[in-house]
Amino acid sequence: MSEILDETELRDKLTDDLPDWSAEGDGITRVAELPTFPDAITVVARVGVVAEEMDHHPDIDIRWRTLTFRCSTHSEGGVTSKDLDLARQIDEIIAAES
Numbered sequence: 001m002s003e004i005l006d007e008t009e010l011r012d013k014l015t016d017d018l019p020d021w022s023a024e025g026d027g028i029t030r031v032a033e034l035p036t037f038p039d040a041i042t043v044v045a046r047v048g049v050v051a052e053e054m055d056h057h058p059d060i061d062i063r064w065r066t067l068t069f070r071c072s073t074h075s076e077g078g079v080t081s082k083d084l085d086l087a088r089q090i091d092e093i094i095a096a097e098s
């Protein structure tokens with residue numbers, strides 16, 4: 001079980017490690033525009049594989065080539081280290097397809 005990060009801890013982690021992510025409500029979000037729609041779908045498919053391996057799944061909104069990811073730990077009602085780990089993986093996949 002992972003513990004919810006408090007506001008200061010979360011802000012520091014986002015600033016240091018995940019500058020493209022923002023704290024929003026009980027989750028963290030990132031918007032990414034990919035070069036093409038197929039690139040965006042490739043990112044979604046790759047994130048899907050990683051999320052299943054991690055047993056931790058982001059919400060994903062697809063609008064043409066713009067993707068919005070949201071990570072939250074439902075069972076805890078907030079952001080935990082699991083969300084930060086998933087966000088780092090999402091960043092790597094986006095960077096590889098951009």
Ligand SMILES: C[C@H](O)[C@H](O)[C@H]1CNC2=NC(N)=NC(=O)C2=N1
Nearest residue numbers: 055056057058071072073074075
């Ligand atoms: C039983 C299983 O581990 C849980 O339902 C997992 C699955 N994927 C999940 N994904 C996310 N984002 N948050 C969760 O709390 C969560 N819980």
